[in-house]
Amino acid sequence: MLGEFEYLLIAAAVRLGDEAYGAAIVQEIERASPRKCSVGALYTTLDRLEAKGMIKTWMGKPTEERGGRSKRMVRVTAKGVAAATAFYETVQQVSRGTSWEAVRAGVRQ
Amino acid sequence: MSSVWIWFAHALSRALDPVEREAVLGDFAELRMTDGRALKGMLGLVVRRQAGFWKGWQPWFVLAAVVLPISPLLGEQSNRLGLGFFPNLVMWFQHGISYRTGVSSAALLAEFCFQATALITWSWASAFALGTLSRRTLWANGVLFLVLCAIFSVYRGLYSVRILWLTPWAWTPIVMNFLVVLLPAYCGLRKSAKSRRTEPRWVIPLAAWTWIIGGLAFWTQGWYDAAYDNWSHGAPALGLFQLAQRADAWEALVSHLFTLALLSGPILYLLAMDTASHRLSRISRA
Numbered sequence: 001m002l003g004e005f006e007y008l009l010i011a012a013a014v015r016l017g018d019e020a021y022g023a024a025i026v027q028e029i030e031r032a033s034p035r036k037c038s039v040g041a042l043y044t045t046l047d048r049l050e051a052k053g054m055i056k057t058w059m060g061k062p063t064e065e066r067g068g069r070s071k072r073m074v075r076v077t078a079k080g081v082a083a084a085t086a087f088y089e090t091v092q093q094v095s096r097g098t099s100w101e102a103v104r105a106g107v108r109q
Numbered sequence: 110m111s112s113v114w115i116w117f118a119h120a121l122s123r124a125l126d127p128v129e130r131e132a133v134l135g136d137f138a139e140l141r142m143t144d145g146r147a148l149k150g151m152l153g154l155v156v157r158r159q160a161g162f163w164k165g166w167q168p169w170f171v172l173a174a175v176v177l178p179i180s181p182l183l184g185e186q187s188n189r190l191g192l193g194f195f196p197n198l199v200m201w202f203q204h205g206i207s208y209r210t211g212v213s214s215a216a217l218l219a220e221f222c223f224q225a226t227a228l229i230t231w232s233w234a235s236a237f238a239l240g241t242l243s244r245r246t247l248w249a250n251g252v253l254f255l256v257l258c259a260i261f262s263v264y265r266g267l268y269s270v271r272i273l274w275l276t277p278w279a280w281t282p283i284v285m286n287f288l289v290v291l292l293p294a295y296c297g298l299r300k301s302a303k304s305r306r307t308e309p310r311w312v313i314p315l316a317a318w319t320w321i322i323g324g325l326a327f328w329t330q331g332w333y334d335a336a337y338d339n340w341s342h343g344a345p346a347l348g349l350f351q352l353a354q355r356a357d358a359w360e361a362l363v364s365h366l367f368t369l370a371l372l373s374g375p376i377l378y379l380l381a382m383d384t385a386s387h388r389l390s391r392i393s394r395a
Contacts, residue, residue, distance in 0.1 A: 023136040039133055040153025069135030
């Protein structure tokens with residue numbers, strides 16, 4: 001089972017497609033969620049996911065925008081897609097029939 | 110202010126693999142991350158990576174066999190040299206005479222040269238061996254080694270600075286400790302970081318030199334007992350040749366054999382490892 005951050009990372013990489021690399025994933029996660037994405041957490045999670053065979057990474061071409069430095073490109077493997085799907089389905093299953101609006105209103109009272 | 114953060118982040122990034130360093134610094138540049146967040150992110154990554162490297166036995170072995178036993182020894186020997194040299198220098202410049210009696214000026218100079226050269230050799234060789242034996246934790250173990258050497262080197266030197274801070278001579282032991290311990294150790298670390306593997310061709314002479322110069326340095330520490338004994342009988346100061354003939358001058362060398370073995374240990378271990386790996390590769394080629 002994936003962790004929350006692992007899921008966010010895989011989802012962002014899938015959404016970015018061929019343009020998935022470190023900085024782009026950071027921006028994608030920060031745009032979609034209120035949390036700040038630390039570069040340290042990102043790179044250690046990338047390593048962990050690659051070791052599990054859920055993603056594949058390689059060094060891309062250097063660009064001027066990056067001060068002539070290369071990107072670490074990311075591609076999600078079939079195993080990664082399956083794990084992210086299982087995570088998403090679990091969240092959906094466990095949330096079925098739950099209205100967060102109603103729960104929030106109940107907590108307020 | 111932002112340049113300070115990014116400077117620290119760049120300095121920290123040296124602890125990463127070159128490929129990862131390239132990707133992370135590129136991300137910082139693209140995200141225009143030049144504030145404290147860049148430093149925090151880099152620190153987090155370096156700490157995580159270092160913590161991963163310390164799961165193996167090599168960093169702990171280097172810590173236990175090189176960093177912890179050798180840094181106090183280097184500090185102690187450096188103190189001995191610094192505090193012995195300092196009063197001689199003050200007396201020489203203020204009164205034109207040597208502080209100690211019983212040892213000739215030529216012998217004093219030879220003693221200083223042997224001990225300073227031995228300290229430079231030990232510091233460089235220990236730091237080089239440290240870096241070679243634990244490449245991935247080189248900077249963590251290396252910084253700890255330098256800090257401990259600095260602490261053990263200057264803690265007694267600071268006493269003379271506190272007492273005599275108005276005189277420029279008071280700073281001599283600290284400056285000398287820096288020159289004969291910290292600077293060579295830093296150079297040894299840098300050398301090990303740059304070279305991927307060691308060559309027995311020069312590790313063998315280095316190991317031999319470490320033993321020879323170390324033996325000479327400890328031998329000179331026995332000169333004073335012989336010289337004082339001679340001086341107490343009203344005889345003139347002993348020269349180098351006369352000291353070499355005195356059996357009691359050799360006692361210090363014998364009593365310091367264990368310390369000498371400890372200080373020469375890292376480079377001898379490196380030599381043994383290199384010889385073994387070369388033999389194995391020759392056997393596998395055959």
